Amino acid sequence: MKAIVLKKENTPPVYEDFKLDDKKDEVKVKLLASAINHRDLWIIKGMYAGIKYPIILGSDGLGLFEGKKVIINPGQNWGNDENVQSSKFKILGLPDHGTFAEFVYTPKQYLFPAPEHLTDFESAALPLGGLTAYRALFSKAKIKKNEKVLIAGIGGGVALFAMQFALAAGLEVYVSSSSDKKIKKAVDLGANGGINYTKKDWHRELKAISGGIDIIIDSAAGSGFSTYLKLINPGGRIVVYGGTRGNIQDLSPQILFWKQISILGSTMGSDRDFSDMLQFVNKHKIKPVLDSLYKLEDFNIAIKRMEEGKQFGKIVLKNVYT
Amino acid sequence: MKAIVLKKENTPPVYEDFKLDDKKDEVKVKLLASAINHRDLWIIKGMYAGIKYPIILGSDGLGLFEGKKVIINPGQNWGNDENVQSSKFKILGLPDHGTFAEFVYTPKQYLFPAPEHLTDFESAALPLGGLTAYRALFSKAKIKKNEKVLIAGIGGGVALFAMQFALAAGLEVYVSSSSDKKIKKAVDLGANGGINYTKKDWHRELKAISGGIDIIIDSAAGSGFSTYLKLINPGGRIVVYGGTRGNIQDLSPQILFWKQISILGSTMGSDRDFSDMLQFVNKHKIKPVLDSLYKLEDFNIAIKRMEEGKQFGKIVLKNVYT
Numbered sequence: 001m002k003a004i005v006l007k008k009e010n011t012p013p014v015y016e017d018f019k020l021d022d023k024k025d026e027v028k029v030k031l032l033a034s035a036i037n038h039r040d041l042w043i044i045k046g047m048y049a050g051i052k053y054p055i056i057l058g059s060d061g062l063g064l065f066e067g068k069k070v071i072i073n074p075g076q077n078w079g080n081d082e083n084v085q086s087s088k089f090k091i092l093g094l095p096d097h098g099t100f101a102e103f104v105y106t107p108k109q110y111l112f113p114a115p116e117h118l119t120d121f122e123s124a125a126l127p128l129g130g131l132t133a134y135r136a137l138f139s140k141a142k143i144k145k146n147e148k149v150l151i152a153g154i155g156g157g158v159a160l161f162a163m164q165f166a167l168a169a170g171l172e173v174y175v176s177s178s179s180d181k182k183i184k185k186a187v188d189l190g191a192n193g194g195i196n197y198t199k200k201d202w203h204r205e206l207k208a209i210s211g212g213i214d215i216i217i218d219s220a221a222g223s224g225f226s227t228y229l230k231l232i233n234p235g236g237r238i239v240v241y242g243g244t245r246g247n248i249q250d251l252s253p254q255i256l257f258w259k260q261i262s263i264l265g266s267t268m269g270s271d272r273d274f275s276d277m278l279q280f281v282n283k284h285k286i287k288p289v290l291d292s293l294y295k296l297e298d299f300n301i302a303i304k305r306m307e308e309g310k311q312f313g314k315i316v317l318k319n320v321y322t
Numbered sequence: 323m324k325a326i327v328l329k330k331e332n333t334p335p336v337y338e339d340f341k342l343d344d345k346k347d348e349v350k351v352k353l354l355a356s357a358i359n360h361r362d363l364w365i366i367k368g369m370y371a372g373i374k375y376p377i378i379l380g381s382d383g384l385g386l387f388e389g390k391k392v393i394i395n396p397g398q399n400w401g402n403d404e405n406v407q408s409s410k411f412k413i414l415g416l417p418d419h420g421t422f423a424e425f426v427y428t429p430k431q432y433l434f435p436a437p438e439h440l441t442d443f444e445s446a447a448l449p450l451g452g453l454t455a456y457r458a459l460f461s462k463a464k465i466k467k468n469e470k471v472l473i474a475g476i477g478g479g480v481a482l483f484a485m486q487f488a489l490a491a492g493l494e495v496y497v498s499s500s501s502d503k504k505i506k507k508a509v510d511l512g513a514n515g516g517i518n519y520t521k522k523d524w525h526r527e528l529k530a531i532s533g534g535i536d537i538i539i540d541s542a543a544g545s546g547f548s549t550y551l552k553l554i555n556p557g558g559r560i561v562v563y564g565g566t567r568g569n570i571q572d573l574s575p576q577i578l579f580w581k582q583i584s585i586l587g588s589t590m591g592s593d594r595d596f597s598d599m600l601q602f603v604n605k606h607k608i609k610p611v612l613d614s615l616y617k618l619e620d621f622n623i624a625i626k627r628m629e630e631g632k633q634f635g636k637i638v639l640k641n642v643y644t
Binding site: 250 | 575578
């Protein structure tokens with residue numbers, strides 16, 4: 001079969017023929033579409049522990065199994081503790097071969113019916129980003145109706161899901177970005193407002209616009225993170241699911257304890273998070289925001305768009321051409 | 323009446339006669355004993371917002387009201403939200419006159435019967451430290467039996483209460499300090515082990531001794547804080563109730579999210595925290611660790627001991643001399 005195969009460190013993956021070994025105890029899914037995540041980029045750049053070669057990348061997929069359209073929960077072997085994944089936890093697309101291929105093997109328990117209100121490409125865009133956003137908001141921040149949330153760095157897959165889920169749950173949603181264009185797009189999609197974080201004193205302006213923020217969903221961290229402590233309301237929760245800007249600096253413990261702030265690390269989600277997420281998406285008829293669509297063979301062009309931070313929504317791949 | 327009165331900035335408080343105005347809607351308590359907290363030291367040093375002069379210091383007290391021995395919840399006007407204090411929240415001893423005096427006024431609802439198993443001096447030592455430790459462990463970290471907790475900076479009042487409460491709740495308790503003597507004292511009181519944090523790679527050694535730490539209770543913050551992320555088990559909780567070492571630096575977001583770590587700011591406690599704490603202390607017959615006893619008039623000698631970090635347990639004052 002054809003697949004996107006990462007063959008060695010710091011070398012772009014290649015589109016080529018690959019012989020997938022049969023795996024007993026797992027089922028074979030014929031893939032129709034897949035979607036790119038930042039994780040794929042980090043793996044290509046060698047920034048993941050335990051990378052093995054050759055490996056077919058890809059965590060998100062929409063496929064056919066026994067004649068039905070299915071999506072795959074890419075977070076596997078979570079274990080029994082809702083609070084944290086077990087040491088056996090793994091994500092589809094490393095160490096196991098992933099979804100940028102014509103077929104993928106996965107344990108059957110991770111297959112779920114694709115939402116009926118979604119196209120194949122929308123379904124392929126949902127799993128990893130939807131799962132991560134759902135856990136951050138519901139299992140970690142424990143969002144409540146009418147609270148005010150800031151989704152930082154709008155445009156990425158997880159951030160957009162978080163925005164859509166929070167709006168559907170009845171929260172007031174604000175977004176931040178370095179791009180006024182992305183902020184405008186988010187407001188067009190329903191966000192209550194947004195702020196360009198490259199502005200001086202952006203947190204004061206956001207406070208004025210919003211009347212105060214209860215929850216922040218962040219994937220940047222870095223030196224700007226400490227501003228969140230000033231921005232957030234007493235009793236506020238900050239969820240961190242990424243760290244593109246590096247280590248967090250200069251956090252004031254006095255603000256942290258006096259305002260009773262919680263900083264909550266979150267990644268992926270449990271089996272329960274995934275099925276709850278899917279139920280929520282079906283109930284509220286949420287449609288993933290798609291940025292662009294590429295052929296599987298054009299993977300390296302597609303991921304360049306992510307590397308340059310140009311995307312607004314999920315970058316989707318067409319695995320079969322008919 | 324005689325009282326310890328702070329008269330101006332950066333000047334030691336003085337022991338002198340003070341005329342306390344009657345306060346309707348509040349009751350007058352005759353104080354027998356009181357106890358010093360770090361808060362008193364910060365106020366004297368001018369490190370608190372909204373200090374007014376003159377002010378009688380003191381948050382902890384044991385007194386007589388209607389012939390019965392009472393302690394006072396120093397955390398007042400918390401409000402209705404268990405997650406965070408209201409903007410009206412105040413702590414006895416600023417802005418209202420406190421317990422380093424012969425009498426104190428307080429709303430009657432903040433009076434509680436002194437635990438019967440405690441001496442007057444032990445009772446006086448309990449309120450603020452016990453409340454802070456209780457909220458940190460039970461309301462924030464939500465400790466569970468058989469978990470392993472590190473109480474950092476053992477010797478301070480809150481840290482020792484946290485140690486005693488965690489032991490009573492069935493946890494395995496480890497302590498840290500820069501003083502081997504304090505660690506030994508903590509082990510003599512029941513701690514399962516301890517580590518001198520001035521040692522290189524102390525966190526590796528503690529991991530080896532303990533087999534892993536689930537919860538950390540910290541009041542230092544500062545540049546050493548980031549080591550906690552390496553030390554703590556996946557799913558761990560770190561509660562911060564102080565910041566003597568300054569701002570937190572160099573926190574890895576990757577460790578934070580991958581290990582699903584929570585960093586929880588905590589200060590004082592709600593009305594419910596206070597009554598739950600008192601019930602817990604009575605049930606488990608917990609006795610506050612006392613460091614030393616001074617006459618009220620010797621307050622400046624007593625607080626010097628705290629400033630120099632020499633104490634192991636609460637520094638108590640005798641308000642009446644009979």
